[in-house]
Amino acid sequence: MTTTAATTAPAQASAEIQDGGHVDVLIVGAGVSGIGSAHHLREKFPDRTFVILDAQDNRGGTWWTHQYPGVRSDSDLFTYGYRFKPWRGPSIAAGEEILTYLDEVIDEDDLGQHIRYQHRVTAASWSTDDRQWTVDVTRLDSGEQLRFTTSFLWMCQGYYNHAKPYQPRWEGLDRFKGVVVHPQQWPADLELAGKRVVVIGSGATAATLIPAIAGTAKHVTMLQRSPSYFYAPPTTHELAVTLRALDIPEEWTHEILRRQYIAQTHLLAQMAEDAPGDLHAFLVESMRPLLPEGFDVEKHFTPRYRPWQQRIAIVPDGDLFAALREGTASIVTDTIERFTEHGIRVSSGEEIPADVVVTATGFNMSVFGDVMFTVDSEPVDFTERVTWRGIMISGVPNMAYVFGYFRHSWTLRVDLVCDLVGRLLANMQDKGATMVTPTLRPEDSSMQLRPWSDPENFNPGYVMRSQHILFKQGDREPWTHLLEHQQEVEILPEADLDDGTLSYR
Numbered sequence: 001m002t003t004t005a006a007t008t009a010p011a012q013a014s015a016e017i018q019d020g021g022h023v024d025v026l027i028v029g030a031g032v033s034g035i036g037s038a039h040h041l042r043e044k045f046p047d048r049t050f051v052i053l054d055a056q057d058n059r060g061g062t063w064w065t066h067q068y069p070g071v072r073s074d075s076d077l078f079t080y081g082y083r084f085k086p087w088r089g090p091s092i093a094a095g096e097e098i099l100t101y102l103d104e105v106i107d108e109d110d111l112g113q114h115i116r117y118q119h120r121v122t123a124a125s126w127s128t129d130d131r132q133w134t135v136d137v138t139r140l141d142s143g144e145q146l147r148f149t150t151s152f153l154w155m156c157q158g159y160y161n162h163a164k165p166y167q168p169r170w171e172g173l174d175r176f177k178g179v180v181v182h183p184q185q186w187p188a189d190l191e192l193a194g195k196r197v198v199v200i201g202s203g204a205t206a207a208t209l210i211p212a213i214a215g216t217a218k219h220v221t222m223l224q225r226s227p228s229y230f231y232a233p234p235t236t237h238e239l240a241v242t243l244r245a246l247d248i249p250e251e252w253t254h255e256i257l258r259r260q261y262i263a264q265t266h267l268l269a270q271m272a273e274d275a276p277g278d279l280h281a282f283l284v285e286s287m288r289p290l291l292p293e294g295f296d297v298e299k300h301f302t303p304r305y306r307p308w309q310q311r312i313a314i315v316p317d318g319d320l321f322a323a324l325r326e327g328t329a330s331i332v333t334d335t336i337e338r339f340t341e342h343g344i345r346v347s348s349g350e351e352i353p354a355d356v357v358v359t360a361t362g363f364n365m366s367v368f369g370d371v372m373f374t375v376d377s378e379p380v381d382f383t384e385r386v387t388w389r390g391i392m393i394s395g396v397p398n399m400a401y402v403f404g405y406f407r408h409s410w411t412l413r414v415d416l417v418c419d420l421v422g423r424l425l426a427n428m429q430d431k432g433a434t435m436v437t438p439t440l441r442p443e444d445s446s447m448q449l450r451p452w453s454d455p456e457n458f459n460p461g462y463v464m465r466s467q468h469i470l471f472k473q474g475d476r477e478p479w480t481h482l483l484e485h486q487q488e489v490e491i492l493p494e495a496d497l498d499d500g501t502l503s504y505r
């Protein structure tokens, strides 16, 4: 087996710790969340100093890490784009286009001079006496150790480990003579022409990759253990075409399309709750006419879970189904028994021949970028902590995190969270406080703690594998998270920052 895992070997570490300096706000992560946070920070507090640290060698987070053929959004960009910057392209965008959009934000806000790449944050220690965080950083290019101090830590690290993707250890994998590649570590020079490719997985990544390579490879097989829900909207929304033809300002088009897509997603979410059987039937039946005649829809495209318990994967213009119709791709729904020298044997006894196996098997979730946190010299065990509105953590002062929606566009929540963090910083300023800590009130102390995600509500594999390392939520506000956008758009702007759950000093 040849694996294509990228390695980032830091150069020889120097024992001396360099002083990185002090900033008012230190942002970890230069992805969609970190860049959005920096924009809002600059807008509301133009005088505050800040730095953005990212372990990768470029901006974009997810969109820099994932460079496999065809990589694209499966949200519309009117809601995946920020509230403050109109999206001018088609609804569904390629990874490259999203990076270009982020570059424009970086340029327009002059953020470039504040971003330090190849800076991995390893530890963050809060001192109440000094009212600041000390942040330890390893430079991945030089091995140098740096130490920053900051008054406020803004964690925008995303939810998964960018360097170590999730790849199960299947029996016989080491005897396989072909190439094994994970979409998170796609080699730029991987040649697929004339190759038999097996893509393991049934989610958005598999659905994106397969049509992109089906025309080049000899054949692509999607090997899935169980089916997912798919939906095939057009890449470009008709309403956007109409508005643009009328020469409406792009700001308006952006806002109108945003409202349109938000309403559409709310409708789906509502239907998932009120009439899951109807939504199931609608999604499955909408795929049937796009598939080849006689295709076994029940076996390959009828999921065992309720719609919305996992993301619905988008197949713009039905391109995955077109590849199936044309015969350049096919699907096997079965479990892997083992790898052989020349392919994969599944439980039915069939052996699927493969030159290249793509393991679109998902992520390893990581808690706050695997940074070691201490508060006044006490290590923070996040599994014992409770979230405050999915934005702060009980007992951890002056730290906010940005975590987007899983089922709606991630970025819809970035703007909402940034508004709240802005209000929080202003509230501290008004009070003359230098420290704010989410603190359970006496009436919350016996509150029932719940897992990070209720499996009945949202249960993809990478979340279920990681519940044991994640923090908890409570049974009442403000100790809950993972609410729907339609709830939070009402709750967060009105959230009382003086309700006794935040202690200021």
Ligand SMILES: Cc1cc2nc3c(=O)[nH]c(=O)nc-3n(C[C@H](O)[C@H](O)[C@H](O)COP(=O)(O)OP(=O)(O)OC[C@H]3O[C@@H](n4cnc5c(N)ncnc54)[C@H](O)[C@@H]3O)c2cc1C
Pocket (backbone or CB within 6 Å): 028, 029, 030, 031, 032, 033, 034, 053, 054, 055, 056, 060, 061, 062, 063, 066, 071, 072, 073, 074, 075, 076, 080, 119, 120, 121, 122, 156, 157, 158, 159, 160, 162, 205, 368, 369, 370, 371, 402, 403, 404, 405, 406, 408, 409, 410, 411
């Ligand atoms: C292929 C793919 C497609 C997706 N499509 C969509 C979509 O269409 N719609 C949607 O809503 N969501 C989508 N998602 C989810 C996606 O992750 C989010 O939309 C969003 O990109 C997350 O942005 P982020 O900035 O919060 O985190 P990330 O994009 O994960 O970026 C975090 C950054 O923080 C850095 N970092 C982490 N830890 C440290 C540390 N300790 N020190 C320094 N730097 C650190 C990382 O290097 C990374 O660059 C998709 C995910 C994938 C993988």
